[in-house]
Amino acid sequence: ETAPDPAITELQPWQQYLGEGVDARPYGFPSEHEAHVVRRNVPWLTADATSSVNFTPLHELDGIITPNGLCFERHHGGIAELDPGSYRLMINGLVDSPLVFTMQDLLRFPRENRVHFLECAANSGMEWRGAQLNGCQFTHGMIHNVMYTGVPLRLLLEEAGVRTSAAWILAEGADASGMTRSIPLEKALDDCLVAFKMNGEALRPEQGYPVRLVVPGWEGNMWVKWLRRIEVGDQPWHHREETSKYTDLLPDGRARRFTWEMDAKSVITSPSPQAPIPHGPGPMVLTGLAWSGRGTIPRVDVTLDGGVTWTEARMSGPSFDKSLHRFYHDFVWDGRPMLLQSRAHDSTGYVQPTKDALREIRGENSIYHNNGIQTWAVNESGVAENVEIS
Ligand code: MTE
Ligand code: CO
Incomplete structure (x- = not known):
């Protein structure tokens, strides 16, 4: 005969009073017992939190979808807090008619739903020379996987009318870092999305509210957040994030460039x-x-x-x-x-x-x-x- 289990035989606190009613939590949070399941950073990695990264707690999650509040964050100039009322997306450069879209304009184009991972090219970067960080949150947590709702970039480019000489686009962010990346036109016309929803709800400010670019399978840096402008051109722009950063220095001192696709x-x-x-x-x-x-x-x-x-x-x-x-x-x-x-x-x-x-x-x-x-x-x-x- 075993001793009685108080977890079964004793009245538990939550059985002795009525719980909070509906509307006590109009936007829900996880149980207080899950408070340890959070994004975390590695303080020595960067000098400043506004140009830094934190990591998805992969070790606590299951299934394939990353909850919005746990998607790792990578900002070069902090979180921009845009007002959707004054949101504008410009398409200019080698197009027949330069266009500006408001949020309402974007919502009148046919939209698609797709689940994609975003992995920062620097994910596992600290492990290049040997085992370093003790946890998959830190070794592999610069990744999230979300169902995006957005307008195919192709439809917006077609609306502006891409000139035959065009071969590249430049995507530009509205944050203080004004981050830019060159993307081949072929990819832009293939499967890129101008996304405004993640897992059904509005993008979180950390993830680029109200609009971010989704560049499926390609390194996270190209997924410009707070997307404000797409310039169409005939060659890449050779900006910071595709020259001194996000290139791979080889043993002979040369660097691989334009290594966009994330390998298995x-x-x-x-x-x-x-x-x-x-x-x-x-x-x-x-x-x-x-x-x-x-x-x-x-x-x-x-x-x-x-x-x-x-x-x-x-x-x-x-x-x-x-x-x-x-x-x-x-x-x-x-x-x-x-x-x-x-x-x-x-x-x-x-x-x-x-x-x-x-x-x-x-x-x-x-x-x-x-x-x-x-x-x-x-x-x-x-x-x-x-x-x-x-
Ligand atoms: N877009 C803008 N405007 N500003 C940024 O700092 N960081 C890039 C990219 N897009 C960045 C940006 C980098 S390096 C990555 S890995 C992803 O956004 C991170 O997206 P997340 O914050 O949703 O994880
Ligand atoms: Co990155």
């Missing part, structure tokens, strides 16, 4: 350093995320022994193009230490490389575009740590 990548989100195994040996669930800027993820492999043996993981949830995919591996843990890794295969047949294989080609000078395989070492107590093995 994956990470085990639990167990991970911030999400140790809370129980002993026995049945357990391993889970993680995989994505590719080139398509979908038909397959993810996982290993518990540092790559000696691989098993195909179980995918669960919708498989959208250029979106996060969720995988699981359900197994019986024998209680012995593990070296956990995941390896993504994308729909083009590309397989996620090891960090060593990446460094062989790219050297050690890079920051951007690190899609190498991540290793977590788990000890007998279920505590996980960021390590590298070769």
